[in-house]
Amino acid sequence: MWGGRFAEGPAAVMREINASIPFDKRLWRQDIAGSLAHVKMLGDSGIVSAEDAAAISAGLERVATDYEANGVAEDLTLEDIHMQTEAKLADMIGPVAGRLHTARSRNDQVATDFRLWVRDAIDQADAALARFQQALLTRAEEHADSVMPGFTHLQSAQPVTLGHHLMAYHEMIARDRSRFVDARARANLCPLGSAALAGTGFPIDRESTARALGFDGPTRNSLDGVSDRDFAIEYLTAATQTALHLSRLAEEFILWASQPFGFVSLSDQWSTGSSIMPQKRNPDAAELVRGHSGRIMGCLTSLMVTMKGLPLAYSKDMQDDKPPVFEAHDLLGLSIAAMTGMVESATFRTPRMRAAAEAGFSTATDLADWLVREGGIPFREAHHITGSAVKRAEDLGVALDKVPLADLQAIDARIDERVYGVLSVDASVASRVSFGGTAPARVRAAIAAAREGS
Ligand code: ARG
Numbered sequence: 373m374w375g376g377r378f379a380e381g382p383a384a385v386m387r388e389i390n391a392s393i394p395f396d397k398r399l400w401r402q403d404i405a406g407s408l409a410h411v412k413m414l415g416d417s418g419i420v421s422a423e424d425a426a427a428i429s430a431g432l433e434r435v436a437t438d439y440e441a442n443g444v445a446e447d448l449t450l451e452d453i454h455m456q457t458e459a460k461l462a463d464m465i466g467p468v469a470g471r472l473h474t475a476r477s478r479n480d481q482v483a484t485d486f487r488l489w490v491r492d493a494i495d496q497a498d499a500a501l502a503r504f505q506q507a508l509l510t511r512a513e514e515h516a517d518s519v520m521p522g523f524t525h526l527q528s529a530q531p532v533t534l535g536h537h538l539m540a541y542h543e544m545i546a547r548d549r550s551r552f553v554d555a556r557a558r559a560n561l562c563p564l565g566s567a568a569l570a571g572t573g574f575p576i577d578r579e580s581t582a583r584a585l586g587f588d589g590p591t592r593n594s595l596d597g598v599s600d601r602d603f604a605i606e607y608l609t610a611a612t613q614t615a616l617h618l619s620r621l622a623e624e625f626i627l628w629a630s631q632p633f634g635f636v637s638l639s640d641q642w643s644t645g646s647s648i649m650p651q652k653r654n655p656d657a658a659e660l661v662r663g664h665s666g667r668i669m670g671c672l673t674s675l676m677v678t679m680k681g682l683p684l685a686y687s688k689d690m691q692d693d694k695p696p697v698f699e700a701h702d703l704l705g706l707s708i709a710a711m712t713g714m715v716e717s718a719t720f721r722t723p724r725m726r727a728a729a730e731a732g733f734s735t736a737t738d739l740a741d742w743l744v745r746e747g748g749i750p751f752r753e754a755h756h757i758t759g760s761a762v763k764r765a766e767d768l769g770v771a772l773d774k775v776p777l778a779d780l781q782a783i784d785a786r787i788d789e790r791v792y793g794v795l796s797v798d799a800s801v802a803s804r805v806s807f808g809g810t811a812p813a814r815v816r817a818a819i820a821a822a823r824e825g826s
Pocket residue numbers: 392396451452478479482686688690691692
């Protein structure tokens with residue numbers, strides 16, 4: 373299609389390094405949609421005749437039908453999806469196909485196609501994350517009262533509820549969704565009509581093509597229009613942040629499913645066996661979600677590094693924008709679906725969680741707080757007294773609320789039997805009623821608010 377000034381064809385490796393059809397064939401729907409909008413505008417503006425525009429539109433519909441039925445061939449001589457489609461159109465309707473590319477370049481064409489594709493990818497991610505949030509809400513509600521150890525430094529810190537823990541992930545995903553929504557708003561401007569880089573002398577109507585493709589309007593600078601890939605980078609940023617959150621939950625599931633923890637049993641559907649050790653139920657899906665997050669981050673890095681040294685406007689390096697975006701999209705879709713399935717079907721072993729919360733002296737802070745409240749003791753001193761109580765419990769091999777009163781009073785005479793009211797893990801979580809706290813009533817309120825908002 374650009375052979376006019378060439379005497380020789382490209383070397384075989386040149387053809388291969390140049391071709392993007394093996395991966396950009398995924399853009400075929402967007403490419404057809406962009407061309408349909410473009411040719412309608414060419415017809416409406418009188419740049420091509422109404423008759424030619426109608427013939428080209430009908431031909432493009434036939435190309436789409438053919439792609440739908442047979443897929444897109446990977447013909448390296450046709451380089452990319454844009455050339456592939458134009459060649460097919462010419463096969464079908466003859467030389468009039470050559471009028472389609474009037475007032476257009478592959479540079480604005482690919483920028484438009486890719487924005488349309490990323491916009492769809494954003495919508496898919498958002499819908500999948502909404503389903504994931506529903507799963508979190510359902511399980512959080514079920515476990516609004518289930519006590520588990522809360523950790524800092526992965527050491528038992530204070531008791532929390534499993535519902536509260538799951539709602540923490542609901543918060544992260546809410547931020548992720550808002551990042552996707554935000555990225556979509558900036559992505560939703562149409563570069564079509566920027567042409568190769570400088571705009572065009574044909575009397576095109578960029579507003580109408582932008583509107584026809586569901587964009588909010590045309591991009592404002594033709595150089596930026598063809599060379600901007602922020603929309604793809606922002607998509608990958610949101611995807612990376614999401615993957616990072618999924619990876620943290622995956623890591624917790626892996627840890628919790630291990631025998632020493634025993635907090636969760638993943639369903640058969642989300643576990644795999646070992647070919648040598650018959651007892652094994654491995655959390656492979658969670659491990660792969662954790663692994664995929666690294667690859668998604670790599671995709672973001674890849675595109676940022678591709679873009680950082682490019683002068684304006686289009687350079688062929690930019691063809692490498694698509695593989696990382698496609699890869700991240702595929703990995704993210706799998707990761708969200710897998711985590712949703714795992715959350716929906718996991719069996720939380722609440723007696724184990726409760727026992728672990730009770731075993732870790734996790735109500736020590738409650739004892740110190742009680743001494744401050746009831747005994748008027750300064751917190752630092754209360755902290756010290758509590759430390760001695762924990763030591764005593766450890767020596768006796770019992771939980772804090774099982775240390776006899778006489779032992780506690782030997783440490784500090786100001787302690788009386790009312791202290792047992794705050795030493796149980798249930799009393800501890802019930803007391804954390806501050807906004808955003810783990811008290812079951814608070815967790816239920818947070819779930820109700822989340823349901824209201826979604
Ligand atoms: N396949 C190219 C890409 O994906 C399309 C744009 C080609 N433009 C050009 N001037 N060679 O970036």
